[in-house]
Amino acid sequence: MTSSRIRRAALAAAGVTLLSVAGTACAGAGGGGAAGDQSTINVLMVNNPQMVDIQRLTADNFTKQTGIKVNYTVLPENDVRDKITQEFSSQAGQYDVATVSNFEVPFYAKNGWLAPLDDHIAKDTAFDQNDILPSMRQSLTADDGKVYAEPFYGESSFLMYRKDVFAAKGLSVPPNPTWQQVADLAAAADGAQPGMKGICLRGQPGWGELFAPLTTVVNTFGGTWFTKDWQPQVNAPEFKDATNFYVNLVRAHGEAGAPQAGFSECLNNMTQGKVAMWYDATSAAGQLETQDSPVAGKIGYAQAPVVRTKNSQWLYTWAWGVQKASKKQDAAWKFISWASGKDYENLVGSKLGWSKVPAGKRASTYTNPDYLKAAGAFAAPTEQAIAGADPRNPGVQPRPTIGIQFVDIPEFTDLGTQVSQRVSAAIAGSESVDAALDAGQQLAEKVAAKYRGK
Template identity: 75%
Template structure:
């Protein structure tokens, strides 16, 4: 058995049976086009069904294919399903898909396992792509330990606090430019019930390592906690971690949205758009929807930095990016698609044809010098760029970490660990158990992962 086969089998076992089953179900869905071994003027792209990607799918034939002659077969799936299918195809190096949407979470271990094609040579030779224009934190997050670049960002995001300026004015409240979490809690209490059916804040409570765990971990970081210390000792039962979780659970239970244990990003976006929340702490990507043409709260929202306590900043860092499968036989065509989808001209295309608030931003310095974009995104553009620029995946808290990651721990096992811990936290938000009980169970889960890493 080769080392690569051993790594594949090891990863498969760590990801668990749930991933394999979901991948199998996704594989049986009938999605997908011609195999990677087909004609050179055709490629297969597997991507998440986020609005920006769906828009790209609509624009591809009339622009990319028309200009290059390269036909793109898209497979578009929900986030959990697409992650499972990508893991299945890339870990086996099946080569069915030439390009897939991966994130800065997957890049380090996908690259280490030899599943991705390095993009350094392509980006260096493609002067029009302008690699230096990509924001440095995103470049770093998509660069593996060997120093090679393995993905190009489609859009980047951090996190910040969004609030209703009009409601704050009516209540004679002032939002600090750099609020603390205690200030946020006080403001949530003051705005709870300010309008009929309005709660003070919306915070994710939905189980999932990419749902409740994302914002919660930024609170843990800034309050002095960490999932693991530098030696992989689990730290979920420490006073700092407990303080952060108790604060989060207490805040969302007292002043958060109705049905919080089932509320994720989409539900909080809905609540904010419909006037059901006075504040929302979440991804910077949400601002585009809030300020979009036709949004009932357009022009009513203010944006400030992610709340802090012991750290200077606490925003997360995340990017959906394009990775090229190592097994692809059509690397030149795959790069042409990646360079188009992550390029300046694509942003301009979206701005002209769809609207500047829909531009997949957060990845290029030139975006924040584009006057057309800034005119429509003036409410949140500078705060977004500052949040991304100040994100520090290698040192996001107050103590050394064993690996990179702000809102996640960058190991394959975190998909399972984070999901299981999230179920415990969500149960506490629902009032079915105490935070102490939730963290006792979570600590036991984390200790097992820590021992494996040692």
């Protein structure tokens, strides 16, 4: 598989798109024919491995079954979020479907950017909406009670580690470790094999990159972005303690190039044996356990590390949402019904291997014997992590909005990203954590002023 950096360089050079063969010719974004033509749709999505898989499977399966061609535009996470926000806020209708998360859905729906899916769901009895895990259904349902997206895969977060590396050193990883235990284990594993570092932690700027794991650390250290009455806490002692711990750990025992490392880079590091541990999304396990993975069968899985809370994992889903301005909503739903359906999971299992199934969204996945046979190493820890996540009470104090690894307001994308840039600089050694978070406190105060008293 091409490395993420090479993919990103190619995408930047090409402009934007990476088209599925299902798109045929060079239709590109917006090349789906006349408005209302249901024979072609345009899909804008993040470049995670599961999305790469669906590109490979679309033409010979979905298009062959329905006659609907799909033009995919694929971008790295930070870039795709920006583009989706621009596209959906303008309601230009250039894209029919996009990958949105449980972060965006509530305010996208409130702003009228997404089309409700309830009528389609009601007519499509084969889709089986009740099989979608309750936490996922709830996270994609807006305040008006309508469903605005369907999950492609769901995830929580946990600790992944090399069982063989720790066994060789006579060490074990607890099933429910503390962060101090993880730090000690990272120190012990650093250099255990040539070129191996103790742990991989995201350092790449972005509210959905660096601050996805880091905010869970903040939560369990007793910190929060805002109190219930919108008092910012970015430079409070608990937030600083958590961030200093994270920065010091990755600087001392983390991966090479940590300030530029996101999910894809850490996945590559773990797969290539360059790190002994990795705290990140549960969805990564399927990639680590593929038949062609050099570390398949060597990985152990523990729950997200804690300090002051019982749990500290996140809850997240990449889901398919339909732009309200789309003139091809019937075709868009057919794509979503296929991509989020049971049959697609069976297709991935039979064609690509059951460990690569985009799981974490359907109850039936965790009773499927074929999936459990392939995913036995991580199915139970994943299900436990998803079930234990509590987006309404993720820390030690009440919160002003729902969300574990994010604050569910539109302004958090800019706030989290700006603060993450300063924290990434601290990981690089060019700024102190105190200076980064003091600057973040000022930014957070401006955001809080908009909400205080509402």
